[in-house]
Amino acid sequence: MPEGKVRIALDAMGGDFAPAAVVEGAILAQKGYNGDFEIVLVGEEEKIKKELTRLQAISLPFIIQHASEQINMEDLATEGLRKKKDSSIAVALRMQKEGRVDAFVSGGNTGVVMATAFMTLGRLEGVNRPAIATYIPSEKDVVLVLDVGANADCKAQNLYEFGVMGSIYYNYVLKKENPRVGLLSIGEESTKGNEVTVGAHKLLNDGNINFVGNVEGRDILKGVCDVVVCDGFIGNIVLKFVESIGGFMTSLVRRQINSSFLFRIGALLLKWPLRNIRKTLDFAEYGGAPLLGVEGVCIICHGESPPKAIMNALKMASEMVRGKVNQHIKEKLLAQKVKLGK
Amino acid sequence: MPEGKVRIALDAMGGDFAPAAVVEGAILAQKGYNGDFEIVLVGEEEKIKKELTRLQAISLPFIIQHASEQINMEDLATEGLRKKKDSSIAVALRMQKEGRVDAFVSGGNTGVVMATAFMTLGRLEGVNRPAIATYIPSEKDVVLVLDVGANADCKAQNLYEFGVMGSIYYNYVLKKENPRVGLLSIGEESTKGNEVTVGAHKLLNDGNINFVGNVEGRDILKGVCDVVVCDGFIGNIVLKFVESIGGFMTSLVRRQINSSFLFRIGALLLKWPLRNIRKTLDFAEYGGAPLLGVEGVCIICHGESPPKAIMNALKMASEMVRGKVNQHIKEKLLAQKVKLGK
Numbered sequence: 001m002p003e004g005k006v007r008i009a010l011d012a013m014g015g016d017f018a019p020a021a022v023v024e025g026a027i028l029a030q031k032g033y034n035g036d037f038e039i040v041l042v043g044e045e046e047k048i049k050k051e052l053t054r055l056q057a058i059s060l061p062f063i064i065q066h067a068s069e070q071i072n073m074e075d076l077a078t079e080g081l082r083k084k085k086d087s088s089i090a091v092a093l094r095m096q097k098e099g100r101v102d103a104f105v106s107g108g109n110t111g112v113v114m115a116t117a118f119m120t121l122g123r124l125e126g127v128n129r130p131a132i133a134t135y136i137p138s139e140k141d142v143v144l145v146l147d148v149g150a151n152a153d154c155k156a157q158n159l160y161e162f163g164v165m166g167s168i169y170y171n172y173v174l175k176k177e178n179p180r181v182g183l184l185s186i187g188e189e190s191t192k193g194n195e196v197t198v199g200a201h202k203l204l205n206d207g208n209i210n211f212v213g214n215v216e217g218r219d220i221l222k223g224v225c226d227v228v229v230c231d232g233f234i235g236n237i238v239l240k241f242v243e244s245i246g247g248f249m250t251s252l253v254r255r256q257i258n259s260s261f262l263f264r265i266g267a268l269l270l271k272w273p274l275r276n277i278r279k280t281l282d283f284a285e286y287g288g289a290p291l292l293g294v295e296g297v298c299i300i301c302h303g304e305s306p307p308k309a310i311m312n313a314l315k316m317a318s319e320m321v322r323g324k325v326n327q328h329i330k331e332k333l334l335a336q337k338v339k340l341g342k
Numbered sequence: 343m344p345e346g347k348v349r350i351a352l353d354a355m356g357g358d359f360a361p362a363a364v365v366e367g368a369i370l371a372q373k374g375y376n377g378d379f380e381i382v383l384v385g386e387e388e389k390i391k392k393e394l395t396r397l398q399a400i401s402l403p404f405i406i407q408h409a410s411e412q413i414n415m416e417d418l419a420t421e422g423l424r425k426k427k428d429s430s431i432a433v434a435l436r437m438q439k440e441g442r443v444d445a446f447v448s449g450g451n452t453g454v455v456m457a458t459a460f461m462t463l464g465r466l467e468g469v470n471r472p473a474i475a476t477y478i479p480s481e482k483d484v485v486l487v488l489d490v491g492a493n494a495d496c497k498a499q500n501l502y503e504f505g506v507m508g509s510i511y512y513n514y515v516l517k518k519e520n521p522r523v524g525l526l527s528i529g530e531e532s533t534k535g536n537e538v539t540v541g542a543h544k545l546l547n548d549g550n551i552n553f554v555g556n557v558e559g560r561d562i563l564k565g566v567c568d569v570v571v572c573d574g575f576i577g578n579i580v581l582k583f584v585e586s587i588g589g590f591m592t593s594l595v596r597r598q599i600n601s602s603f604l605f606r607i608g609a610l611l612l613k614w615p616l617r618n619i620r621k622t623l624d625f626a627e628y629g630g631a632p633l634l635g636v637e638g639v640c641i642i643c644h645g646e647s648p649p650k651a652i653m654n655a656l657k658m659a660s661e662m663v664r665g666k667v668n669q670h671i672k673e674k675l676l677a678q679k680v681k682l683g684k
Contacts, residue, residue: 139593152528152536186494186578194494194575217582221590233536234576236528238583240559245587248563251481252622256615266611273598273605280594 005038006321008314009092009101012043012051013070014108016303019043022107023051025310030060032311037318040065040101042092067091071112089113093120096296103297103317105288107305113298114150114291121296124326126333129158130293131232132300133166135286136242140223144170144179146292147232148239154231156199159183160207163200164336165292165329166227167209172323173290173316174226182215182225184234190214196231204229207336246281287312290320292329297321347380348663350656351434351443354385354393355412356450358645361385364449365393367652372402374653379660382407382443384434409433413454431455435462438638445639445659447630449647455640456492456633463638466668468675471500472635473574474642475508477628478584482565486512488634489574490581496573498541501525502549505542506678507634507671508569509551514665515632515658516568524557524567526576532556538573546571549678588623629654632662634671639663 010026012019026039038061041048045066052058067088075084084090089108095101097120106113114132123130131147146162147154163181170179183201185193190201192214204211212225220228220238230238253274257263267274279285287309288301297320299313320326352368354361368381380403383390387408394400409430417426426432431450437443439462448455456474465472473489488504489496505523512521525543527535532543534556546553554567562570562580572580595616599605609616621627629651630643639662641655662668 139590149528184579186491186575186582194573197575217579217584218586220583221586231536233528233539234579237526237559237576238579240528241562241580241583242559244560244563248481249591249619252619253615256618257612259615262611263615266608266615269604269608270599270612273595273601273608276598277591277594 006036006103006318007038007040007101008103008105008317009040009042009065009095010310010314011088011092011104011106011108012041012048013067013088014106014113015301015305017306018107019047019051021305021307022310023048023057024055024307025305026062026314027055027057027060028307028311029314030057030062033315033318035061037314038063039314040092040095042067042095043088044068044070065091065095071108089116090120093117093296093298097121102321103299105299105301105310105313105317107288107301107303107310109303110149110300113300117291117294117296117298121294121298124293124295125330126337127161127165127293127329129154129161130291131162131165132289133169133292134239134289136220136239137280138221138223141176141226142174142286143220143223143226143228144174145220145228145230145235145238147230148235148289149232150291151232153233154196156196156203159196159200159229159231160203161293161333163204163211163227163229164207164209164332166229168328168332169290169292169320169325170226172325172328173319176226178210179226180210180212181227181229182212182219184217184220184228184230185214186216188214188216200229208332242281246278250278285309285312287316290316292325295326297326348378348445348660349380349382349443350445350447350659351382351384351407351437352652352656353430353434353446353448353450354383354390355409355430356448356455357643357647359648360449361389361393363647363649364652365390365399366397366649367647368404368656369397369399369402370649370653371656372404375657375660377403379656380405381656382434382437384409384437385430386410386412407433407437413450431458432462435459435638435640439463444663445641447641447643447652447655447659449630449643449645449652451645452491452642455642459633459636459638459640463636463640466635466637467672468679469503469507469635469671471496471503472633473504473507474631475511475634476581476631478562478581479622480563480565483518483568484516484628485562485565485568485570486516487562487570487572487577487580489572490577490631491574492633493574495575496538498538498545501538501542501571501573502545503635503675505546505553505569505571506549506551506674508571510670510674511632511634511662511667512568514667514670515661518568520552521568522552522554523569523571524554524561526559526562526570526572527556528558530556530558542571550674584623588620592620627651627654629658632658637668639668
């Protein structure tokens, strides 16, 4: 790990609008955060340089790390992926494993990034199952939900670990001490839920975090707690459900508004507020989703991430390194194991 | 079962605004549906008569069935419930068991109604686990989601039965032939999901219904299918999540609108459309949630149901009886068992 400045590998080839949107995001971050961290652009050198030239940013102090191979749709469907040792994802994660960078940000295929990170970085000591955490807007603060897709089937112990990881991430990256952790279930009493959550409730309760008990589906958008713990199956369904609210509301609004001239004028006056509301619901605004529980820092961005999201994801990665999130997670989980005599 | 007219027992004491809102709902239904069905008001006779007098409806052809006991909060927390053989819920369900009514509608405590219905009516032949189905609005037609709370832990066979029950209900009550049934999961491929959904996918595929495969969290509000199958844990979380969208959007809109005078004028012009949108998201509008898989017809209403919801629930009950939903479910499930040689 380099002394002083945090160094982040950015997957220049990952995402639907790569490399253009990614390089633009890197430029935004470089300018916006005054070089708070160093960015290594990983991918096809020629293409990256072309983008930097186009965006008149060739003189900015980026490091470029060439990676010759591209992951395509066919690779995703087959086992061909393992053979591509020189894709931007594989190269960047090896750099992190070797200590040449501190973190990795990618808008590439979530499954590929996750699998390669598991393989290359390995699990963090004390963690049985890594999890993907994501930000969801609420009436109050932003809510961190995990897992949202890494583990479709979970045990109580996994949910407990998610609670600890989420709590520490929220504390050191979102800078809120003692964040409230809730367990997503169907009823507030500790005995309500399914077999797994009833077991997890007990572990979380004894887990030396600010566990506020079970929360229900309605509590997420209300912002009743800061961290919501659930298995990756339900987390993914909730995440995708939230992503669809914007479109649904737009369709409802359209249907209503087109029924009268006065309504159309009202809608015209409210154009900006309505756009802002859609933005609140737009995940791209939040940056990326941290993959917690691997021996490293890995932020997975939406494939459709605009430059601003890439910038935010780079900042997240930097905060996660600076906040020593992984060290805190490891210490907390191991201390708990000692306490329980495991 | 009485010849000709459908007869429905209505729990006059169930719900937060009972008996006033319930009796008012019965009057709306009696007038709105021109006596399409007979309504038996079950509960404390004196109180019911007082409401009918207050609402100048004492001359309407309601049947009143006295039930002397009230279920209170203490009963819910203890085992006291079993002793109350003369609560409106127990009396109404016994009436159905004895064939004196064809259906039961209640805004009382969901857990109590469900448990008493299981005990009194029993399971429908061919069904292993009854399920609660609920309507959720979408960009297209209304979507029927089940289970939303009767079964926190499910097996593949249960999800298959939910699919069949939902399909038949949609067909005969919502009058859409061959409704599209989707399995809520995390990925469209049949191999994606958790252990239970992967098994359920196969059963649903072979199940002689219009199974369209896995659907994701984002597909519900889009109205990609008519019936969404899931376990009661995830269904309940989704249901409560949907219930919270209205309040969340209102809070977002308020925050935006208060920032400018022009926005406030726009909002004033859009007052009606915005109210209509909230209504679309308001479950009370849809009536109640059918409990499918018991040997009878039982519609469970929200505790806060306004009179209109009670009216709609009575109509649902009537359609479910007329459509012979239970008979169709039984036949389909038994035929499938024969086909599979079980």
